[in-house]
Amino acid sequence: MKTLMLHSVGCEKDNWYRNWLSISLDHFENFCKYLVDNNFETVFLDSWLENPNAKNKVVLTFDDGYLDNWVYAYPILKKYGLKGTIFVNPEFIQNETDIRYNLEDVWQKKVNQSELTKLGFLNWSELNVMQDSGVIDIQSHSMSHNFYFYSNKIIDIYSGQPKHNWLPWLSNPKRKPYYINEDQSKFVDHGFPIFEYDRALRVRRYIPDEKFIEYSVNEYSKLGNTLDKKDFIEKLNLKLDEFPGSFESDGDMRNRYIYELSESKRIIEEKLKKPVDFICWPGGGFNQSSVDVAKEANYKAMTANAKKTLDLDLDNLKIIKRNAMTSFIQTSKRNHYIKNPQFLVTLFKYHNGSFVSKYKYRLRKLSLVIFDKLF
Numbered sequence: 152m153k154t155l156m157l158h159s160v161g162c163e164k165d166n167w168y169r170n171w172l173s174i175s176l177d178h179f180e181n182f183c184k185y186l187v188d189n190n191f192e193t194v195f196l197d198s199w200l201e202n203p204n205a206k207n208k209v210v211l212t213f214d215d216g217y218l219d220n221w222v223y224a225y226p227i228l229k230k231y232g233l234k235g236t237i238f239v240n241p242e243f244i245q246n247e248t249d250i251r252y253n254l255e256d257v258w259q260k261k262v263n264q265s266e267l268t269k270l271g272f273l274n275w276s277e278l279n280v281m282q283d284s285g286v287i288d289i290q291s292h293s294m295s296h297n298f299y300f301y302s303n304k305i306i307d308i309y310s311g312q313p314k315h316n317w318l319p320w321l322s323n324p325k326r327k328p329y330y331i332n333e334d335q336s337k338f339v340d341h342g343f344p345i346f347e348y349d350r351a352l353r354v355r356r357y358i359p360d361e362k363f364i365e366y367s368v369n370e371y372s373k374l375g376n377t378l379d380k381k382d383f384i385e386k387l388n389l390k391l392d393e394f395p396g397s398f399e400s401d402g403d404m405r406n407r408y409i410y411e412l413s414e415s416k417r418i419i420e421e422k423l424k425k426p427v428d429f430i431c432w433p434g435g436g437f438n439q440s441s442v443d444v445a446k447e448a449n450y451k452a453m454t455a456n457a458k459k460t461l462d463l464d465l466d467n468l469k470i471i472k473r474n475a476m477t478s479f480i481q482t483s484k485r486n487h488y489i490k491n492p493q494f495l496v497t498l499f500k501y502h503n504g505s506f507v508s509k510y511k512y513r514l515r516k517l518s519l520v521i522f523d524k525l526f
Contacts, residue, residue, distance in 0.1 A: 152194075152203055153502055154210040156454075156473040161223040162269055163478050163488060167331055168313040171486035172215075174478045174495065176223060182476075182495040183231040193234040195288040196429045200452060200469065211235040212454075212473060214292060214431060216243055218251070218271040221281065226254035229286045237273075237281070238292035238431035241418045245274040245328040272328040275422050282423045290429040291450075293352060294415040297321065300346035301354035303396055305384050308371060309343040311336035318343065340364075342371025344387055350436025352411055356399045363394030408444040416448055428452070429471065439463050474502040480516050484523040489515070 159173035167173075186193065192208050199210050211228075213220050216239035228235050257264045281287035298317045309315055319338035320327045326335060344367045346357060367387055374383065399407070416427045428451040435456065437445075442463055445453060452469035460470060476495060479486040491497070500508035 152199055152205045152208045152210065153499075154196075154199060154212060154471055154473045155499070155502070156475045157211065157213045157224075157477075158215055159213075159217045159219050160227075161219050162217075165270060167270060168316065171477070171479045171481070173219070174476065175488075176227075177492045178478045178495040179224070180227055181492050182499065183227055183233055185493075185496045185499070186233060187231050193228075195234060196236055196290065196452065196471065199471070200428075203469075212431070213237045214433075215296070216240065216273045216278075216292070218245075218273055218277075219269045220287075221251065221273055221277045222253045222267050222269045225281050225284075225287060226258075229255075229284065234286055234288070236288045236290055236429075237278075238290050238429075239273065239278065239419065240292045240294060240296045240433070241415050242295045242324060243272045243328050244278070245272050247274050248276050249274075250276045250280065270331050272331075279423060282425060289419060289423055289425070289427075290431065291412070291415045291419055291427050292431045293411045293433055294418075295320075295324075295351055295411060296433045297351040298348045299351050299354055300348050300357040300359065302347040302357055303359075303391055304347050305344045305387050305391075306347055307345040308341075308367075308380055308383065309339055309345055310341050315345060318345070340368040342368035344384075350432070350434045352408060352432060352441040353436035353438050355404050356407070357396060358399065359396045360394035363391065363396065366390065366394070404440065405444065408441045409448075412441065412444050412450070413448040416450070430454070431471075435459070442468065480512075480519055482516070482520050482523050487519050 157174060160179050161176045162173040163170050163175045165173075186209060190207060193211055194208050196210060198205075198208070211234065213224060213235055216237055220237055224235060252262045252267055254264070254267075256262045257267065278289055282289050297320060307315070309318060316330060316335065319330065319335035323335070323338045326333070326338070343364060344359065346359065371378070371383070412430060419427045428449075430445050430450045430452075431454040435454070437453070437455070442453070442465065446466055446468055450468065452471050454471045454473055457470055457472060476498060478494065479488055481487075497508050497511060501512045
């Protein structure tokens, strides 16, 4: 049984920093049609848990809880009699209660497709409708999806870079669900020092001294156009001896992991009145301590690359190995959108063991790597 990892659907051309996470509508619908035409049955993770080696069965999973899962993915899955699982972070679920239009409303002539709102995150009303439909199952993606500093080594300075758009999540968490649609760079002072960072559930958090942050922001503002970032970072790293900051204690780290894993599970179960048995680690970030908390919270299985768990004590916690599905081929320079409407089908065949599809995919990627070097 193949378990597939998707994120967004239908937003690959939108002005969004992470649009490479999105699968085009034609790719997605053609793939759904292929599954039906070739007698693949889509199931939820509880069926996978009972028999992970079942033939001609597929688990479709969607990470993060993007609004387009309601607007596009859910109606198309429903149209073809397929099922999907959405992993959500409660901190990213929008507060509004109105159910927004989706493709079903377009098909029923209630609204034009151009009028659909697709960028953003799901709300509880939409999640409840999908969960009750039998088409979608909701599971946990942890509480926050945050990144945290894990060392006192400065690697960058904040100036509103899109790659650091997670910093405003920490300073203004209530606005997290709206970060795609609004400029949140003002939530963090430019000149804020960025230390080495990683996924929330893989690190012991480093907490910078507030006086050091204030110093960095003030010095940054004085430099203006004369800023030499490399030199500025070197000087700041030397200044850390005066303001060393601190690391969270074992107890604080454990309490944070409990909040991420147990509290997210509790909230989803309470809001949707259903069991939550599966955890999808954001960015594949976990360690023995967070795995231990997941076991204590009674999760039955977790997403992971088996190689990354070799040194961990999992007990009875099962591993969900997933294959990524995307409309893009990534090279070291950029993400290339693939126009072939059957690309997702080819990618699935590759994951499913087809030598021909594997050869086609690798040849296409090699051609793009060569193209990047030439142009």
